[in-house]
Amino acid sequence: MTPSERIIRTLDGLSVDRVPVMCAGMEDSTSFEVLGKPLIPPSLLAKNTVMNWIMDKGWKVNSRLLRKTIWNSYLNHIRAAVKLGFDAMWVLSGCETLLIDSKTIATINGMYYSLIEDAYGNADYMYRGPAFTSRQAFKEWPYFEKPVDFADKIFTFFKKAVKLYGNDICIIGQAAFGMHESIVGAFGFDKAPIWVRKEKELIRQYVDWIASLELAGSMAMMDAGVKVVLQGDDFAHKTGPTFSPKISEELFGANYRRLTKTVHDRGGRIILHTCGENTLLFDMFMSWGFDGFHAYEPTSNVDIFKEKNLHGDKVTIIGNVGVDYLLTERSKDEEVKAEVKRLIEGLAPGGRYIVAPAHSLNLIPAHKFKVMIDAAHEFGKYTGKEA
Amino acid sequence: MKESLVAVKKAVEELDIDGVTVLVENCLNEGISPLEIISDGIAAGLATVGKLFEEGEYFLADLVMAGECVNEAMPLIRSKMDPNDAGRKGKVVLATVRGDIHEIGKNIVGMLLGANGFEVVDLGVDVSADKIVNAVRDSGAKLVGLSVLLSTMVGAIKEVVDGLTKAGLAAKVAIGGACTSQKLCEEMGAHAYGENAVQAVRIFEDLRNA
Numbered sequence: 001m002t003p004s005e006r007i008i009r010t011l012d013g014l015s016v017d018r019v020p021v022m023c024a025g026m027e028d029s030t031s032f033e034v035l036g037k038p039l040i041p042p043s044l045l046a047k048n049t050v051m052n053w054i055m056d057k058g059w060k061v062n063s064r065l066l067r068k069t070i071w072n073s074y075l076n077h078i079r080a081a082v083k084l085g086f087d088a089m090w091v092l093s094g095c096e097t098l099l100i101d102s103k104t105i106a107t108i109n110g111m112y113y114s115l116i117e118d119a120y121g122n123a124d125y126m127y128r129g130p131a132f133t134s135r136q137a138f139k140e141w142p143y144f145e146k147p148v149d150f151a152d153k154i155f156t157f158f159k160k161a162v163k164l165y166g167n168d169i170c171i172i173g174q175a176a177f178g179m180h181e182s183i184v185g186a187f188g189f190d191k192a193p194i195w196v197r198k199e200k201e202l203i204r205q206y207v208d209w210i211a212s213l214e215l216a217g218s219m220a221m222m223d224a225g226v227k228v229v230l231q232g233d234d235f236a237h238k239t240g241p242t243f244s245p246k247i248s249e250e251l252f253g254a255n256y257r258r259l260t261k262t263v264h265d266r267g268g269r270i271i272l273h274t275c276g277e278n279t280l281l282f283d284m285f286m287s288w289g290f291d292g293f294h295a296y297e298p299t300s301n302v303d304i305f306k307e308k309n310l311h312g313d314k315v316t317i318i319g320n321v322g323v324d325y326l327l328t329e330r331s332k333d334e335e336v337k338a339e340v341k342r343l344i345e346g347l348a349p350g351g352r353y354i355v356a357p358a359h360s361l362n363l364i365p366a367h368k369f370k371v372m373i374d375a376a377h378e379f380g381k382y383t384g385k386e387a
Numbered sequence: 388m389k390e391s392l393v394a395v396k397k398a399v400e401e402l403d404i405d406g407v408t409v410l411v412e413n414c415l416n417e418g419i420s421p422l423e424i425i426s427d428g429i430a431a432g433l434a435t436v437g438k439l440f441e442e443g444e445y446f447l448a449d450l451v452m453a454g455e456c457v458n459e460a461m462p463l464i465r466s467k468m469d470p471n472d473a474g475r476k477g478k479v480v481l482a483t484v485r486g487d488i489h490e491i492g493k494n495i496v497g498m499l500l501g502a503n504g505f506e507v508v509d510l511g512v513d514v515s516a517d518k519i520v521n522a523v524r525d526s527g528a529k530l531v532g533l534s535v536l537l538s539t540m541v542g543a544i545k546e547v548v549d550g551l552t553k554a555g556l557a558a559k560v561a562i563g564g565a566c567t568s569q570k571l572c573e574e575m576g577a578h579a580y581g582e583n584a585v586q587a588v589r590i591f592e593d594l595r596n597a
Contacts, residue, residue, distance in 0.1 A: 118539070126488055127488060127489075128488070189451075189489075189490075189491040190451055190454070190455070190491055190494060192448070192451075193448035193449070193451045193452050194404065194451075194452065194455060196448070197452070237447050237565065238564075238565050238582065238583065239582055239583045240443065240446060240447065241446050241447070242446060242447045242448055243446055243447075243448045244446050244448075244449075247448070275565075276565075280443065297565075299565060299566050299567070299568055300565075301582075323538050324538045324541070324566045324568070324571070325538075325570070325571070328538070330574075359538075361538055361539060362539060363538075363539045
């Protein structure tokens with residue numbers, strides 16, 4: 001059974017040889033640990049005076065430069081995931097990212113980020129704030145992109161990724177960004193609810209544009225050979241949804257239904273990643289047509305075992321291995337192993353469970369990934385009766 | 388309770404950002420004291436919002452809207468307030484820890500504490516342990532609230548706890564944020580953990596009285 005077959009059959013609720021393991025994204029620090037640090041890591045480029053001079057020359061040149069760097073980096077992350085033994089990997093393309101200057105990244109959907117170094121001195125970026133601080137700022141945003149242009153870039157990246165690693169790992173592609181989290185990030189965490197209430201038409205226009213990018217990008221990924229698409233869209237925080245289910249349905253329901261239907265019509269599968277406590281939203285997400293849900297963050301109040309009982313026969317549950325403690329330097333290997341065993345015992349019967357970290361994190365030691373994967377292999381074998 | 392005060396309370400409960408300031412002005416024109424407007428209008432309205440949030444009727448977006456209501460109303464109330472009345476329950480130093488810039492939870496906590504009689508010294512985001520320790524020393528605060536969203540930055544909590552101990556400051560530290568838990572609170576040597584912003588007032592009142 002190939003990794004892609006294992007993942008797709010699990011998403012379809014069919015029998016598989018063992019519980020698959022998905023990598024929920026990887027960061028440079030982990031891939032450097034697996035593959036070795038490159039001679040010229042991105043962080044060195046970001047600090048170089050000449051590079052900084054070039055980076056301050058204008059976003060069009062910069063963004064091509066950034067895209068090349070990101071693509072190399074993301075391809076290395078896939079390579080590291082293959083080497084570690086993952087069955088699948090959530091892969092982004094970075095096509096939505098623009099390098100504005102040597103200190104600033106923007107995403108085309110209206111968020112600013114600062115270029116920083118992580119705790120290991122690797123290049124990273126951190127959310128700085130929203131671009132749409134007024135109607136005028138929204139109207140004058142120069143980076144809105146046509147879906148067709150966006151899809152071209154997506155296709156180029158995923159074609160390469162599938163060609164290099166498609167046989168070794170199931171590439172679960174994400175085109176751009178979720179509709180919900182785009183509103184929150186682009187209009188500001190503290191102002192988004194006000195925009196949603198007072199600027200209904202503008203928000204509708206914005207959501208429809210994001211949805212069209214996502215749709216075009218997803219089709220481009222599938223044209224490139226990607227079989228499983230993922231939508232990363234954080235609908236909830238630690239104790240519950242950000243917006244009420246009613247508002248979420250009104251704002252996003254129709255577009256998500258269209259997206260899942262289109263992916264299915266093309267023979268693909270589609271997963272929703274959403275952080276936080278989504279218990280109140282899962283029925284709605286199911287009605288939108290997703291094949292699987294990922295995250296089930298252990299630091300939120302979501303109860304993955306209850307969800308298994310409620311929805312586990314109709315949808316595939318993915319995740320719940322904590323990145324807050326378990327997959328960090330602070331945990332013991334035995335704790336990781338015991339937790340994977342506990343999850344598999346509770347969630348694998350009947351199929352439709354994929355072991356995965358609840359999130360990507362830039363300080364996950366490769367060794368902890370390996371312990372998680374080995375434990376999934378050890379405890380996740382199906383005898384043929386279960387699934 | 389006077390009708391105009393009930394109207395302020397209702398405006399906060401119903402998240403009426405555009406109407407709340409005028410209603411506060413009506414109260415002031417009627418001679419109602421700023422403290423009364425805060426306690427029986429703003430804080431009472433926020434208490435209902437918090438209750439509805441905990442009961443699952445209101446969502447995070449509604450808490451944010453309630454916060455905006457308070458932000459709209461407070462400048463006018465403060466301008467009429469006796470400076471000695473502010474912060475009668477003591478000072479709380481609030482910060483999002485080093486390396487983390489998420490502030491929505493911290494801001495909601497700050498707003499709730501301010502409306503409930505605490506003086507909030509908000510240091511903002513990405514704040515080093517040294518800066519927090521200095522702020523506690525300089526302000527004389529006995530309470531510290533740390534917000535952490537990023538799992539990678541949880542070690543910064545310990546830095547603050549250790550920094551306070553080293554400086555001989557007896558301030559109590561409460562933590563909250565996406566990656567936090569009671570277990571983490573114990574691991575880092577903090578004194579209290581809040582699952583959501585609404586719990587903050589009770590937590591800091593308990594710590595203050597402990």
